[in-house]
Every structure is written in C-alpha cells, then in structure tokens.
Amino acid sequence: MTAVGTSVTLSSPLQGLLGDKTVLTLGEQYGAHTVGDLLRIYPRRYARNGVPLGDEQAEPGDHITVVANITRADLVPMKNRRGSFLKLTLQADRQRLEATFFNPQKLRHVLKPGLRMMFSGTVSFFRGTMQLTHPSYVELRGAGEDARVRGSGQLAELARAQQKSAGVVDEDVFARDIIPIYDSTREIQSWEVWTAIRVVLNQLGEIADPMPESVRQTRGMVSLDTALRAVHLPDRPSDYDTARDRLRFDEALTMQLVLAQQRSDESRRAAPPMPPRSGGIAAAFEEQLPFVLTAGQKAAGSKISERLAATHPMNVLLQGEVGSGKTIVALRAMLQAVDAGFQCAMLAPTEVLATQHYRSLRNMLGALGQGGELGSAPNSTAVALLTGSMNTAQRKKSLLSVVSGDAGIVIGTHALIQDSVDFFNLGLVIIDEQHRFGVEQRDHLRSKAREGLTPHMLVMTATPIPRTIAMTVFGALDVVTLRELPRGRSPIASSVLALGVSRRWLPRVWERISEEVDRGRQAYVVCSRIGDDDSSPPGGKEGPETTSVVDMFEHLEQGPLSHLRLGLLHGRLAADEKDYTMREFSAGNIDVLVCTTVIEVGVDVPNATVMVIADADRFGVSQLHQLRGRVGRGEHAGLCILMSEAPEGSAALSRLGEVAEITDGFRLAELDLRTRREGDILGAAQSGTRTSLRLLSLLEHGEVISAARDLAEELVSDDRDLTSHPGLAELVRAATSVANIDYLEKA
Known part of the structure; x- marks a missing residue:
C-alpha cells in the first residue's frame, strides 16, 4: 500500500486516493466525497471471535456480513429433484445460522468444520433459523498461515484484488481479533468499506485537532x-x-x-416590547372566561408574558399533551400583543385547522373578537382568516383588514407567507404544529414586520418531546411544557383489533359505533389514504393493501352503518366542501365522520367519543396519539380502536399494543424514538440528507x-x-x- 503521506487531510477528495468505481459508489451510497466523510462512516458493530451480530436479530431481506465458525457441513438430499445441497451450520457466539450452497461437489472439500470464515449475503428464515443462500465467503487465517485467498464471490474478489495490488493480502485484515462491521448495501459490502478506509488511513497525515486542549483534558478525551x-x-x-x-x-x-x-x-435583534396593560382587551378577556385556568396554563402564560415584554425576540416552544389547553395560552399571548398595539399572525398547516382556530378564537373572544362589527366590545379587535382557497372577494376583505391593522389577530395557512400579504404592524408570530413548517417559511413570515424589528415567536406542538431532543432539535428555543389536562377532559381507552389474526370482532366495532350514536354521540373512522391513485401510505411503508377512505365510506354507507348519517372528509375535497362537512359534524348533523388525518390536530368536537383507526400500523406512534386525542374531549369517556392487518407476533402489533397501553404522550415520544431510526426523527429521511x-x-x-x-x-x-x-x-x-x-x- 501507499506509504503514509503528509499532504492528505480530512478535506482531501477521495478521487485519486481510491479507484474511480469505489469513489463513485461511496458517494452514491454514503454521501462520502472527502477523506473526512469516509472516516465518519463508523462501524455498525465489531466482530470478535465470530460475533458480528450480537444479540440483534437480522430481518428477512437484510444484507449482512458475518464472521463465524463452521461447526457442521452436511450434504442434504433434494426433496423434489435429484441431487443434494451443502448445508453449513455456523456458530457466532450465541447465534446459530445456516448457509446453503447448491454446488456441493465443488465446495464440500473447501467448506469444512473448524474453519473460521466471513460470509456476506441476504438473510432469509427457514423454520425459525436464519439462513444465507449462496453467500460470498472468504477464509480467515492467522498471521503466518498460507497467504493464498480461499473464497468465492465479492469477499474473495476483494481479497484477491488487494493481493494483486499490494503483492500480498494484508494479514492484518484476516488476523485481527476485532473486525469492524459496517452497514452494507447491495452496491457495496462491509468488507469494501473497510478496505477503502484502511487505504485512506494509510495515506493520511496526522489529523489536526479542532478541540481545545483544555476541553480534551477536562473530559479525558483522546485526540x-x-x-x-x-x-x-x-x-x-x-x-x-x-x-x-x-x-x-x-x-x-x-x-x-x-x-x-x-x-x-x-x-x-430588536423586538417590540409588549408589556401587559391593565384595562385592555387581555384583562377584559380574563374577566369573561367561563372556566378557571389550570396551574400549568397560568405558569406557561406568565413565562410567555414576561418574555413578550423584553426588547429582544421571544422564541418559545410551547409543548403539551393533546388537549392540555395550548390554544388558550396562545390566545392570552396574542391579546397582550394587541394591547401593545401590534398584530399577531397564527400559521396553521391545513385549511381545516386554520378554519377551526378561526372559529374557536372567535367563539372564545365573543364580542371582543368582533372589532369593526355592530355589537362589538369597546376593547375589541377583528379576527381575520386567510387561506389559499378563498374567493377573490373574501381574500380582498381579509387582506384589507390585515394591511390596515383592523385585524389584530390573523389566522391562516401558507397563504400568509405569500408576498402579497402585508401587515400593518406585525409583532407576534405563532406557529401551530411546528413540524409541518420549515425554517424559511417561519423566517419569511417574521420578515413581514416593520423594518428593524423581529417579531416575537411562539411555536406550538402537541407532540411531546423528550428533554434531550428538545435541547438539540429546539436548542434555539426556550421550552415551556404543559402537562396538566384541563378539568372536564375524560379518559380515553384504547384497544387493538388484530384483523390479521381474526376478523370475528370486526362487526362488533361497527355495533359499538351505533351504540354511541344511539346515546347521542359521534364517531370518527380514520384511514391512511384517500383513494386508489394515492402515493404510498404514511411513512412509505410497504405491506398488505390498505383501505382507502373513499372505499371505507362506501362500505360503511352501504353496509354496517347504512342507518347512520355519514360524512366524508379528506384533503382533496374543495375547501368549502371540507368546511361544510366539519361544520355539520361539529353541529351534530353527521354521526360518523369517515376521514383521513386532516382531523389529526386542532379539531375539537366534544361530542365525539369513538375513533376507529384502520390500518393503524401504517401510522407513527405520535400520530396515533394525536389522532385519538380527538375523542374524549367532553364529559363522556373516549374509546379508540386500533385496527391492523399485521400478522400475529409482529413488531407492528407489539408497537400498537404499547400505544394502546400508554396514555402519557411523553412516554410515547420516547417509545417513538426507540423504535425508529434517530435520523428519521431528525428529519433526514424527509430531507434526503444523511444525518x-x-x-x-x-x-x-x-x-x-x-x-x-x-x-x-x-x-x-x-x-x-x-x-x-x-x-x-x-x-x-x-x-x-x-x-x-x-x-x-x-x-
């Protein structure tokens, strides 16, 4: 190999250090283009004495590289045709697996018990035993043994290529007690990654350390x-x-x-100070509140009020359980801003949610939210709604109230971010369900304030976030948490219906909905997709065919719920149609709303007591928790039924069981993090960038x-x-x- 050089650094490109094909593959598969990128492809685990997998079980279809000892080599007759195959029994510490080859005459004298080998192939299972069929392999020998490469497939080709380029196979590769195992794909194997890394390390000069020496000494860290x-x-x-x-x-x-x-x-940055004012709209609203705020709502409100009075921008993340009362906390902050002479913009991810917020805030404010209308209160302000589907007349009316300053509170979807929207004096931006919006969208909305001022910002989420996630993902925000549920919230019971195991209880689900409707209550039936031309369901998961909301609506309307009043709601309906359906459901004129996840957040119908989620395994843990939070919002207890076609004993059913058992959203957030790749939690899967x-x-x-x-x-x-x-x-x-x-x- 090339001697260690001093010109190669972490920022050096891989081109010229490795073969062109390897450089191309590393770039495509790992996003590695420089020496530093390559060296930060860390081993997934380490193999010692044939222990590459540890206690972790591979899944069918996984491509693995395993170091193990051959304990048995048996010729097994074919059942349905003449001939036999070679079955190897492999032992990797506590895990046993098998490898099969269908050319036994050539291999029976090569693959013998007692040999220590490295195998690479695709995992399958037969009668509960992990198997590799025709894997590539190479024999691992100690230092001083015969240097000839004995093996087949990619591993052997790689060893021979190394022997050809260097004259010998690097004995360290096969004699090392600890062998790193990297994530591999069909395009590049663990063995190839390790070889590329070793080639680069051999040419790399001493790496300059960016960490202050004092920090290294304090933490006892190596260079x-x-x-x-x-x-x-x-x-x-x-x-x-x-x-x-x-x-x-x-x-x-x-x-x-x-x-x-x-x-x-x-x-x-400079922000407009908004100290509380006595005798204003905020005080009038407090006096007319028909209920007592929880201790958590009061504490959260005090923290936010204090930060609004500062001369630098408030950046607060308000997180809380589904139904913990975040909206009332946000409204009190808005009224403090209005009292100080500023406007508030509330950004919602969907028209359904924006319209729901508009109606909810208008109802809570009463005459205080009817500024400019007959019968409005002395300290009132106008509340404006702006969405993309408004007609020209509606849009002009809203835009005028925003630019004139008549609307102290402006609620909208992405339509608020458009260049045509101008505020008279924007001072507070509220982002509902923050994970639906990007940084650029938030900043664009904040840029609509007067020159030289940065609006205060309140970000809300009903997806609880573990402390360490909040410290990293929301490190630039102060986190305020609501844990206490308001009085009057009823408990929600959840159960799993495993249709993949038995369908005998399915009719009882529709009977249960009918019973609730007979008692004067309402229900949701949620599906993961709209129709046959949908893209993949939530998360892009593959699996059995899912039930579309259109098909579910037709089935229930013509079958088990034909005697009830059903409504259909999904994202492709026209805005006025969605609005009409939600108003009818809220008014009690629809018994069962068959819908997609457009009702996931913000929808508040206290009379709804039952939710059935079809194909529940297709939703994330937090999303399921959000959805079931739509029931049990009134005086009657809620019931959520999680239906799934997942097979018995599957990880999907197990996860649904935990969701059904756990009602604490913070515990569920930790479950979500443990069961998903952290890169996905951080958004890498959505952005296409490796974390x-x-x-x-x-x-x-x-x-x-x-x-x-x-x-x-x-x-x-x-x-x-x-x-x-x-x-x-x-x-x-x-x-x-x-x-x-x-x-x-x-x-």
Whole structure:
C-alpha cells in the first residue's frame, strides 16, 4: 500500500486516493466525497471471535456480513429433484445460522468444520433459523498461515484484488481479533468499506485537532487523530469505546455550536416590547372566561408574558399533551400583543385547522373578537382568516383588514407567507404544529414586520418531546411544557383489533359505533389514504393493501352503518366542501365522520367519543396519539380502536399494543424514538440528507448533550464566529453546509 503521506487531510477528495468505481459508489451510497466523510462512516458493530451480530436479530431481506465458525457441513438430499445441497451450520457466539450452497461437489472439500470464515449475503428464515443462500465467503487465517485467498464471490474478489495490488493480502485484515462491521448495501459490502478506509488511513497525515486542549483534558478525551484511527482499527474493545466517546462529543458540540450561534444572533435583534396593560382587551378577556385556568396554563402564560415584554425576540416552544389547553395560552399571548398595539399572525398547516382556530378564537373572544362589527366590545379587535382557497372577494376583505391593522389577530395557512400579504404592524408570530413548517417559511413570515424589528415567536406542538431532543432539535428555543389536562377532559381507552389474526370482532366495532350514536354521540373512522391513485401510505411503508377512505365510506354507507348519517372528509375535497362537512359534524348533523388525518390536530368536537383507526400500523406512534386525542374531549369517556392487518407476533402489533397501553404522550415520544431510526426523527429521511448524528443518541446521551451545550454557550458568548477556534468553525461550516440544522428545525 501507499506509504503514509503528509499532504492528505480530512478535506482531501477521495478521487485519486481510491479507484474511480469505489469513489463513485461511496458517494452514491454514503454521501462520502472527502477523506473526512469516509472516516465518519463508523462501524455498525465489531466482530470478535465470530460475533458480528450480537444479540440483534437480522430481518428477512437484510444484507449482512458475518464472521463465524463452521461447526457442521452436511450434504442434504433434494426433496423434489435429484441431487443434494451443502448445508453449513455456523456458530457466532450465541447465534446459530445456516448457509446453503447448491454446488456441493465443488465446495464440500473447501467448506469444512473448524474453519473460521466471513460470509456476506441476504438473510432469509427457514423454520425459525436464519439462513444465507449462496453467500460470498472468504477464509480467515492467522498471521503466518498460507497467504493464498480461499473464497468465492465479492469477499474473495476483494481479497484477491488487494493481493494483486499490494503483492500480498494484508494479514492484518484476516488476523485481527476485532473486525469492524459496517452497514452494507447491495452496491457495496462491509468488507469494501473497510478496505477503502484502511487505504485512506494509510495515506493520511496526522489529523489536526479542532478541540481545545483544555476541553480534551477536562473530559479525558483522546485526540481526534487517535479516535478516527482507533474506531476503524481497534486492537482492543477499550480502543473503540474511547474513540466513540470522543467522536460522540464532537457530534454533540458541533450541533450545539450552531444552535448557540442562532441564539446569539436572535439576542442581538430588536423586538417590540409588549408589556401587559391593565384595562385592555387581555384583562377584559380574563374577566369573561367561563372556566378557571389550570396551574400549568397560568405558569406557561406568565413565562410567555414576561418574555413578550423584553426588547429582544421571544422564541418559545410551547409543548403539551393533546388537549392540555395550548390554544388558550396562545390566545392570552396574542391579546397582550394587541394591547401593545401590534398584530399577531397564527400559521396553521391545513385549511381545516386554520378554519377551526378561526372559529374557536372567535367563539372564545365573543364580542371582543368582533372589532369593526355592530355589537362589538369597546376593547375589541377583528379576527381575520386567510387561506389559499378563498374567493377573490373574501381574500380582498381579509387582506384589507390585515394591511390596515383592523385585524389584530390573523389566522391562516401558507397563504400568509405569500408576498402579497402585508401587515400593518406585525409583532407576534405563532406557529401551530411546528413540524409541518420549515425554517424559511417561519423566517419569511417574521420578515413581514416593520423594518428593524423581529417579531416575537411562539411555536406550538402537541407532540411531546423528550428533554434531550428538545435541547438539540429546539436548542434555539426556550421550552415551556404543559402537562396538566384541563378539568372536564375524560379518559380515553384504547384497544387493538388484530384483523390479521381474526376478523370475528370486526362487526362488533361497527355495533359499538351505533351504540354511541344511539346515546347521542359521534364517531370518527380514520384511514391512511384517500383513494386508489394515492402515493404510498404514511411513512412509505410497504405491506398488505390498505383501505382507502373513499372505499371505507362506501362500505360503511352501504353496509354496517347504512342507518347512520355519514360524512366524508379528506384533503382533496374543495375547501368549502371540507368546511361544510366539519361544520355539520361539529353541529351534530353527521354521526360518523369517515376521514383521513386532516382531523389529526386542532379539531375539537366534544361530542365525539369513538375513533376507529384502520390500518393503524401504517401510522407513527405520535400520530396515533394525536389522532385519538380527538375523542374524549367532553364529559363522556373516549374509546379508540386500533385496527391492523399485521400478522400475529409482529413488531407492528407489539408497537400498537404499547400505544394502546400508554396514555402519557411523553412516554410515547420516547417509545417513538426507540423504535425508529434517530435520523428519521431528525428529519433526514424527509430531507434526503444523511444525518450527522451517527454515534450520538438523543435519548441516551443526555449528559453529553448538556455538557456540549454548556461549552458551546461559553465559546460562542466570547467569540461568536469562533475565530479563535478555526477547527471548530470548520466543523460548524461543514454541518450547516449539508443542511443538518435546517432539517433538525423541520423535524
């Protein structure tokens, strides 16, 4: 191999260091274009003495690389035709698996018991045993043994190619006690990734360390050079443990530095101070409230009120359980802004939700929300609605009330962000269901304030977020949490109906809905897609055919619920049709609303007590929790039935069982994080960009995140642009250049 050089650095391109085909594949499969990118493709795990899988079970279709010992080699006669096949029994510590080959005459003398081999292939199962059919393989030998390559397929070809280019096969590859195992695809195997990394490491000079020496000493961390070499070429388990500790802290610090810079920038902006005013619309609203605020609502309101009075922008994330009363907290903040002479813009993700908010706020305000109308109160303000489907006359009327300042509260969808919308004096922006909007959309709305001023911002979510997630994903926001549910909220019981196991209870589901309607109540039936021409269901999951909302509506209307009044609601209906259907359902003129997830958030019909979710396994944990929060909002208890075609014993049914059992949204958020890839939680799947958090677990490494946040605050407060720490500045530049922070914000 090439001798170690001093001209190769982490920023060096892979072109010229590796073969063109390898460079192309690494770029396509891992997004690796530089030496640094390649070295941050960390091993998924390590194989020691034939233990590559640990206790983790591979799934059918997974492409794995495994190191194991052959314990048996049997010729097995074919059942349906002449001949036999070779069945190998492989042992990798506590896991047993089999490999089968259909050319036994050539292999029976090569693949013998006692040999230690590396196999790479696609996983299948037969009678509960993991199998590899015709995997590629290579024999692993110790130092000093016969250097000839014995194997077949990709692994053997790679070893022979190395032997051809270097004269010999690197004995270290086969003699090492610890072998790194990387995530592999059909295009590139773990073995190839490791070879590319070793080639690059052999040419790489000593890596400059961006971390201040004082920090390394305080935390007892190894250098970056030591960490990157040890994580790929460890001699003992402690090597990769200490290496990952260092690299994990780098990931946390990089993210927190970017967020600290965001907070620093925000604190330097000027915002309109909005101190509370006695005798205004806020005080009048408090006097007419027909109920007592919860302690949590009062505490959250006080924190937000204090921040609104400041001269730098408030950036608060208000999170709370479904039905915890976030809207009333947001309304009190809006009224404080109106009292100070400013307008508020509330951005909702759907027309259904925007219209629901408009009606809800108007109802809560009463005469106080009828500014400019006959019968309005002395301190009243107008409430305007702006959506994309409004006709020309409606749109002109709303736009005029916004630009004139008559509307102190403006509620809308993405239509609010359009350039044609001008505010008279925007001072507060409220984002409902923050995960539906990107950073650019929020900033564009905030830019509609008067020049030189940045509006205060309140971001709301009904998807509870674990503390460490909030510290990372929402590191630039102050988090205010509502946990207490208002008085009058009824409990919600949930149950799972496993249709893939038995369909005998399905008729009882429709009978249960009929019984509730006979008692004067209402129900939802939720489906994952609209019709046959839909794209994939939520999450893009493959599996059995799902029931469309159109088909479900026709089935229920003509069959088990034909005696009831049914309504159909989905995103493709015209806006006036959606609005009419929701008003009819709210008024009690529709017994059962057959719908998609357009009712997921914000919809409040206290008389609805039953929800049936078809194909519930196609929804995320948090989404299921959101959906069932639409029932039990009045005096009567709620019931949510999660129907699924998933097979008995499947992970999907198990997950639904946990959702049914757990009603605490914060516990469910942790379940969601544990059962999904963190990269998906952070939004990488949506953005198409690979997450930079490869070793850091947002759920398990709270201490690392806290320490990194404290250090980031200290460094940025003294030196916002990190000019004294050019290495850290480069890490930040690299992180922001691949939009990691952007998709964190969108997550």
